[in-house]
Each structure stands twice: as structure tokens, then as C-alpha cells.
Amino acid sequence: MSSNGAAPTAPQVQESGIKAALKYTGIPQSWLSKRPKLPSRNWLIFIGITSTVTGYYLYDRRQCKTIRQAYVDKVKHLAEVPLHSHDYPRKVTVYGAKWPDDEDSDRAIKYFRKYVKPILVAAAVDFDMVIGKRYGDISSRVADEIRSRRRLEAGIDPPKRNIIAKAGNHSPEAERRRELAGGIVLVGRPTFKEFMEGLRRGWSDGLEKVDREDKLARELESDGKFDELEEPSSPVDPESVGDGEPLPTKSRLPPSTGLFKPPYLRPLPVDKGSSSSSSPIPEQFNIPPASIPQQPPILFVPFTNYLGFLQVPHMIWDFFNQRQKVLSGAQCAYKLIESQTRPFEPTTDLDCGLDAEHYYKSSMKKYAESIEKIRTGYYKALPDKLKTARDLARGNREPTKDETNYPPPTEVELRAERLKKELRWRSDVSGWDIIKPEAPVAFDERFNGALEVFADPLDKETEL
Known part of the structure; x- marks a missing residue:
């Protein structure tokens, strides 16, 4: 008989299933009996933001691969076309100038390598890259190359001889045809401005070779920065001292600059019988030509480099929207590969990349x-x-x-x-x-009819 006043005990619930199995594995009973609940407010905010950012990043990178692969599939058949053993693949020249106030001078070339190069490689298009280390390097290089070609065509300089024999046709006409069949790639607004200025100077300046370093050295020679400093006047009679020999006054002293001046800075002897302005080449070669020959077609690649604290929002936006750069670079490469050109229009083409100047x-x-x-x-x-x-x-x-x-x-x-x-x-x-930004793009009326740009292919590609 049960004792009086004892409360009846509740019947124990028989455990079964996964809980009964996990009970004997050493897992605490509190863990097995714990009921799930929603995370706290702060955890929900953290999980929501993290998952959104991660998902957007993964979606963007997946789209980048999809876009790039779609354009690679469009052009990869060109790489499978057989090439004669004496022929050369198509080659283009890529110019990348230094972006204003950026210590990394090859930022434009890095942009080309990342977004344009993969499509060109898939189509077996070769390229040479020219990097402007300092402001004006691209314009000076382009102008010097044009003047060298003009001197060669005028017969002033002898043609270059190849020490190693190469297979195929390497005549000037064949080299010129290959150059016109290639193209010129200009990455960014600064590169475009420098290239056009170099093009104008190359076809406008004379053919006389000018050593910039020697010219500047002669100019600096007369500015007096290295002249002897005047010594303070002595109270002693300058005409006679001791044995009656006169002191070497400033008028009697030889110029001291000649002793300490390096040979390459000393003035060269001038022939009085000849004019200093005489040129070793005929004067008619220094006259700019009335027209210029056809130039390789130009491809402008939009490029903006964000620098500074105020442009951090643009940097963040770019980081999560790489697919736009991939699409832009692939479209530019596709235009170059298809080789459909149109005449250069000064009214519109001179404004290529104009918006990028607002981000200097x-x-x-x-x-x-x-x-x-x-x-x-x-x-x-x-x-x-x-x-x-x-x-x-x-x-x-x-x-x-x-x-x-x-x-x-x-x-x-x-x-x-x-x-x-x-x-x-x-x-x-x-x-x-x-x-x-205040400087306009250099343009010459002789460029009309001589410049072409790559146009969009006639078969409009579908939006990706």
C-alpha cells in the first residue's frame, strides 16, 4: 500500500529514434532536448548582409566567366586556321600611357591584359605593348618613329639590314601591309591624347635630328647657375703687393668654368664661315608633307582609374561589377578581330573617354x-x-x-x-x-581620310 500524501509520478516518455541512439554516444541531454529558435536580431542582420554580399560577388564572378567564354567561343575558330610557314600572325600595337598621379605607370596595360588580351589570345592575334613610364613618353615615341620612317623613305637614312636571315617577304611594302592589317589599341583617354599629339608632331616637324639632351645642355650653359661666386673685396691695394707684381684681378683670371666643366658641356667650336642655322639635310625635307599616308586603324579602349579617398565608392562599385569591364573589354577585342572599320569622325571620335577626365x-x-x-x-x-x-x-x-x-x-x-x-x-x-583636361585632342586636317577606327561588327551580338 502506498504511503499517504505521495504525489503520483508522471509516466516517463519512451525515447525512440535518433534521439535514443544519440543519447548513448555521450552527447549531453541538454543538447538533445534543446528546441531550435530564431537567431537574435544582430545575428540576423550579420547573416543577411554577409550572405547578400557574398552572393553578389559570386554572381558577378560567374557572369565574368560566362561573358568571357562566350566571346572566346566566337573567335576561337580563327586560331585553328592553318598559317603558311612563311606567313606571320596578325599583330597589333597596344599603347598605355601613365594615368595622372598614379605611381603605377602600367595601370592601363594591366587593364588590357586582364580584359582584352584573353579574347585576342583565343583568336591568335599577336600584340606589342608600349608603356609610357612618364607623361609624354607615348607622344615622343610615336613622333620619333614617324620621323624615322620619313627619313628612311626620303633616302636620308640607309635601310636597316637584318643580320639574321628571316623567312618570308620582308620588303618595306610587305611590312607596311602587315602593319595596316594589324591595328593600334589605345587604352584610356591620356593614351589617346598622347598618341594624337605624337601623330601630329611626327608629320609636322622637320626631319632634322635633334639631340634633346645636348640642346638643353647648351641652353643651361648660359643661365649662370654654375658661375663663380664673387669673392669679397680685399682692403689691400690690388695693383701692387710686396715685390710689385700685380694681383690677379678678376679681369686677369682665366675663366674657371672651363677647368671644372665636363667635356660634353663645353661649347663646341663654331665655324664662322658657315651659318649656325644651316642644316645637314636639304631644306625641303623639313617641310611637312601636304598629305599623310593611310594609318593603321585605331581601337579606343575605355579605361578609368579611380584614385583618392573621394573615389572609394566607385572602387567598391567596380569591385562588385567586374562583369561590365569584362563585357566592355571583350566587345573591344571582338571589334578588332572582326576588322570592320569606318573613317575617323573628328566631331565624335575626339571625345572618346572624355568622361574619364572628371575623375582626375x-x-x-x-x-x-x-x-x-x-x-x-x-x-x-x-x-x-x-x-x-x-x-x-x-x-x-x-x-x-x-x-x-x-x-x-x-x-x-x-x-x-x-x-x-x-x-x-x-x-x-x-x-x-x-x-x-583643359587641353584639346591634337588634330590636323591632313588626318581626314588617313585615319580609321574599328567599328562595331554588322552582326549585332546578343546582350549577355
């Missing part, structure tokens, strides 16, 4: 002033360096301990350093004057 850093507006500030500081410190170099060279004083351990530059080194700096400063400023 605001500090570039004072670029010329910053160069001038650096130049002023250099010339302010130059007299002290020059005095130290001359005192040590002439034995006027003994070198200090620091000067013995770390010898200061000599006058010859200071002259060479100054020439190098002036070349860089002037080249940078002239190059910036070409690509700055």
Missing part, C-alpha cells in the same frame, strides 16, 4: 606649380653644394669626417644631376600639358 585627382590642377616649387628648392640648395665641391676640389679646406665617409658630389656630378633633373621636369610638364 584635384591635386593635378597644380601640377606645374608643384614642379616649379621643387625646382626652386633645388636651385636654392645648389650654391652650397657647388661651393663645397669646389673648395674640396681646389684644396681650400680639408674634408670633414662626414665628408670623408660620405663624399659630397663633385661639380661634374652636380652638372650631370642638374641636366637630368631639368630633362625630367620639362618633360613631365610638357607631357602634362598634353593630357590635362
Whole structure:
């Protein structure tokens, strides 16, 4: 008989299934009896944002692969066409100028390699890449190449001889046909401006070879930066001292600049019988031609490089929208491969990539002033360096301990350093004057009929 007042015990629920099996595996009973519930508010926010960002990133990269593969499938049959053993594949020239205020000078070429090159490789199209390390490098290179070709065609320079015999036809006419069948790729607005300026200068300047370094050295020779400093006047009678010999006054001293001047900076003797403006080539070769020959077709690749804190939102947007760049690069490569061209239209084609100039850093507006500030500081410190170099060279004083351990530059080194700096400063400023937003794109009326651009293929590709 049960004791009085005892409460009846509830019947135990018989466990079965997976819970009964997991009970004997050592899993705590609290874990098995715990009922699931929704995460907290903060966890829901974190999971939602993380999954959305990750999903958008994965979707974008998957679309990039799909777009690229679709264009590769369109052109890969061209790589399977047999090529004669004496023939060469089609080759294009790719130019990439330095983006304003970007320390990485090959940013435009990196863009080409990532978004345009895969399609060209699939179609077996070869290419040469030209990188502008500093402002104005592309324009100088293009102008020099055009002048060299003009000198060769005018018979001023002898044709180049190939030491190693090559198979196939390498006549100037055949090389010219291959060049016209290739094309020119310009990545970004700065590259476009520099190329057009180089094209204009190459067909407008004379054929006389000008050594820029020698020309600048002669110009710097007369600015007086390396002249001897005047010594303070002595109270002693300058006409007679001691034995009656006159002191060497400034008028009696030989010029000291000739002793410490490097040979390549000394003035060359001038033949008085001939005019200094005479040219070693006939004057008619320095006259610009009335028309220019047909040029290879041009492909402009849009490119914008975001720099600075204020453009971080654009960087984030670009990171999650790489498919737009892949599509743009693939379309440009497809236009080049299809080789459908149209005449260059100055009214519209000169504005290619104009929107990209709005993203230049605001500090570039004072670029010329910053160069001038650096130049002023250099010339302010130059007299002290020059005095130290001359005192040590002439034995006027003994070198200090620091000067013995770390010898200061000599006058010859200071002259060479100054020439190098002036070349860089002037080249940078002239190059910036070409690509700055206020400067228009160089154009010559002779370009009409000589320039062509790659056009969209007639068969409109479907939107991806």
C-alpha cells in the first residue's frame, strides 16, 4: 500500500529514434532536448548582409566567366586556321600611357591584359605593348618613329639590314601591309591624347635630328647657375703687393668654368664661315608633307582609374561589377578581330573617354606649380653644394669626417644631376600639358581620310 500524501509520478516518455541512439554516444541531454529558435536580431542582420554580399560577388564572378567564354567561343575558330610557314600572325600595337598621379605607370596595360588580351589570345592575334613610364613618353615615341620612317623613305637614312636571315617577304611594302592589317589599341583617354599629339608632331616637324639632351645642355650653359661666386673685396691695394707684381684681378683670371666643366658641356667650336642655322639635310625635307599616308586603324579602349579617398565608392562599385569591364573589354577585342572599320569622325571620335577626365585627382590642377616649387628648392640648395665641391676640389679646406665617409658630389656630378633633373621636369610638364583636361585632342586636317577606327561588327551580338 502506498504511503499517504505521495504525489503520483508522471509516466516517463519512451525515447525512440535518433534521439535514443544519440543519447548513448555521450552527447549531453541538454543538447538533445534543446528546441531550435530564431537567431537574435544582430545575428540576423550579420547573416543577411554577409550572405547578400557574398552572393553578389559570386554572381558577378560567374557572369565574368560566362561573358568571357562566350566571346572566346566566337573567335576561337580563327586560331585553328592553318598559317603558311612563311606567313606571320596578325599583330597589333597596344599603347598605355601613365594615368595622372598614379605611381603605377602600367595601370592601363594591366587593364588590357586582364580584359582584352584573353579574347585576342583565343583568336591568335599577336600584340606589342608600349608603356609610357612618364607623361609624354607615348607622344615622343610615336613622333620619333614617324620621323624615322620619313627619313628612311626620303633616302636620308640607309635601310636597316637584318643580320639574321628571316623567312618570308620582308620588303618595306610587305611590312607596311602587315602593319595596316594589324591595328593600334589605345587604352584610356591620356593614351589617346598622347598618341594624337605624337601623330601630329611626327608629320609636322622637320626631319632634322635633334639631340634633346645636348640642346638643353647648351641652353643651361648660359643661365649662370654654375658661375663663380664673387669673392669679397680685399682692403689691400690690388695693383701692387710686396715685390710689385700685380694681383690677379678678376679681369686677369682665366675663366674657371672651363677647368671644372665636363667635356660634353663645353661649347663646341663654331665655324664662322658657315651659318649656325644651316642644316645637314636639304631644306625641303623639313617641310611637312601636304598629305599623310593611310594609318593603321585605331581601337579606343575605355579605361578609368579611380584614385583618392573621394573615389572609394566607385572602387567598391567596380569591385562588385567586374562583369561590365569584362563585357566592355571583350566587345573591344571582338571589334578588332572582326576588322570592320569606318573613317575617323573628328566631331565624335575626339571625345572618346572624355568622361574619364572628371575623375582626375584635384591635386593635378597644380601640377606645374608643384614642379616649379621643387625646382626652386633645388636651385636654392645648389650654391652650397657647388661651393663645397669646389673648395674640396681646389684644396681650400680639408674634408670633414662626414665628408670623408660620405663624399659630397663633385661639380661634374652636380652638372650631370642638374641636366637630368631639368630633362625630367620639362618633360613631365610638357607631357602634362598634353593630357590635362583643359587641353584639346591634337588634330590636323591632313588626318581626314588617313585615319580609321574599328567599328562595331554588322552582326549585332546578343546582350549577355
